[in-house]
Amino acid sequence: MAAPIRILLAKVGLDGHDRGVRIVARALRDAGMDVIYSGLHRTPDEVVTVAIQEDVDILGVSLLSGAHMTVFPKIFERLRQQGADDMIVVAGGVMPDEDVAALKAMGVKEILLQDTLPQVIVDTLRRLVAERGPR
Amino acid sequence: MRPALARIYRLAGRAHIVGITGVPGSGKSTLVGKLAQKLRARSMRVGIVAIDPSSPYSGGAILGDRVRMSELATDSGIYIRSMATRGATGGIARAALDAVDILDVAGFETVIIETVGVGQDEVEIARASHTTVVISAPGLGDQIQAIKAGILEIADIHVVSKCDRSDANRTLTDLKQMLTLGTAGTAAKEWITPVIATSSVSGQGIDELLDAVGRHRHVALATELGAQRALAIAEFRLQKTAENLLLGRYAKIVVENSKPLALRLMRREGDPYTLADELLNSSLQTEHEHDARSKIA
Incomplete structure (x- = not known):
């Protein structure tokens, strides 16, 4: 049996809304994944450290505060410094459509906006890990 | 690894x-x-x-x-x-x-x-x-x-x-x-x-x-107490690892062979001990056959 997909779900910055991310965590658990939850108010630095220590397949960052254009560049910079820029990074939450292209250009693999069905999230993450191939 | x-x-x-x-x-x-x-x-x-x-x-x-x-x-x-x-x-x-x-x-x-x-x-x-x-x-x-x-x-x-x-x-x-x-x-x-x-x-x-x-x-x-503990820890590690290796080796075969026997158990045509014995024996048999085939191959 293949090892379960490991994912870190992280909340970054002052954003204190975590009901959404907890629903996603539950959906991923029920899809057989190992889900590590960071808790609220983490810094980009902390999130990257945790993702590396936990050796996750995917770093999923949930943001509803509008800080995504500030937070993601910091996360990618830190991943590069740590030599972990091959990590799959996914964004979830509320982000304006016009930022989606910019986030993708930065390296965010998928942006799963607020109306995405849980099954679509599961399928997307499985596809991203399958595309990456075994490590 | x-x-x-x-x-x-x-x-x-x-x-x-x-x-x-x-x-x-x-x-x-x-x-x-x-x-x-x-x-x-x-x-x-x-x-x-x-x-x-x-x-x-x-x-x-x-x-x-x-x-x-x-x-x-x-x-x-x-x-x-x-x-x-x-x-x-x-x-x-x-x-x-x-x-x-x-x-x-x-x-x-x-x-x-x-x-x-x-x-x-x-x-x-x-x-x-x-x-x-x-x-x-x-x-x-x-x-x-x-x-x-x-x-x-x-x-x-x-x-x-x-x-x-x-x-x-x-x-x-x-x-x-x-x-x-x-x-x-x-x-x-x-x-x-x-x-x-x-x-x-x-x-x-x-x-x-x-x-x-x-x-x-x-x-x-x-202390002596600590030395005893160290040996108990090693013993546990050895036994647990052996148990896991054993499970890894037989789990798949046992699972594959268990359906028909489970049906018989449900119908109370046999008791859990007799049927578990049968399951283990048939699983060992399957493993032997597998080994023999891989040797020929």
């Missing part, structure tokens, strides 16, 4: 392995976070292996222990690894002890294993750690609970958490009385099991707990 782990195991053996166990919600993760902070203040490097349960249905898991240790996230003297039980039932994940070895070799002087939230019977941690801390939360039992066999017997150190709550004194008294009744196991002269009241809110008792862990480390390193 096995050659790497073999090399690591031979190099390991320097770290003090501390097991922390207790019922779900008793405050294990929070206390581990506080302990790690204090150990850092004494410039010790701390590795933490934190275990949470896998779902018996989907196999997935929520690993939430880190949420309670958030102050530690970017300190390079602390390494936290979360693990899911993946069907293991003794309170610790199968790969946990390999992870402990890796942290040991990486130079973490203290490695804390935080078990999954346990019930009454998950006592493997006592045979995987030098020092076992059992956490009891107030309000969960009486004197009868306190004299039951199982989890409470394995403690080298008892902690009553959340001692800022008014009913904590009762739990403290019950545990202390229980310890005065004991004649087996814990009656060794080298070590008297302390009962420590802690509060992660006020910080009360954390230093006292750290001192007790330090004193017990000395017992583990320098």
Whole structure:
């Protein structure tokens, strides 16, 4: 049996809304994944450290505060410094459509906006890990 | 991976392995976070292996222990690894002890294993750690609970958490009385099991707990009791590994062969013992045939 997909779900910055991310965590658990939850108010630095220590397949960052254009560049910079820029990074939450292209250009693999069905999230993450191939 | 782990195991053996166990919600993760902070203040490097349960249905898991240790996230003297039980039932994940070895070799002087939230019977941690801390939360039992066999017997150190709550004194008294009744196991002269009241809110008792862990480390390193423990740990590791290898070898074949026999068991055409015997024999048969075929090939 293949090892379960490991994912870190992280909340970054002052954003204190975590009901959404907890629903996603539950959906991923029920899809057989190992889900590590960071808790609220983490810094980009902390999130990257945790993702590396936990050796996750995917770093999923949930943001509803509008800080995504500030937070993601910091996360990618830190991943590069740590030599972990091959990590799959996914964004979830509320982000304006016009930022989606910019986030993708930065390296965010998928942006799963607020109306995405849980099954679509599961399928997307499985596809991203399958595309990456075994490590 | 096995050659790497073999090399690591031979190099390991320097770290003090501390097991922390207790019922779900008793405050294990929070206390581990506080302990790690204090150990850092004494410039010790701390590795933490934190275990949470896998779902018996989907196999997935929520690993939430880190949420309670958030102050530690970017300190390079602390390494936290979360693990899911993946069907293991003794309170610790199968790969946990390999992870402990890796942290040991990486130079973490203290490695804390935080078990999954346990019930009454998950006592493997006592045979995987030098020092076992059992956490009891107030309000969960009486004197009868306190004299039951199982989890409470394995403690080298008892902690009553959340001692800022008014009913904590009762739990403290019950545990202390229980310890005065004991004649087996814990009656060794080298070590008297302390009962420590802690509060992660006020910080009360954390230093006292750290001192007790330090004193017990000395017992583990320098006494006959510690030597016996070291042998028990090695014995457990060997048996557990053999058990896992055996499971890995037979699980697939047993699962493949079990359907028709389960049907017969459901219809009460046989009893569980006879049919399990049959299942094992037919599985061994399948394995022999497989071996023979691979030899010819």
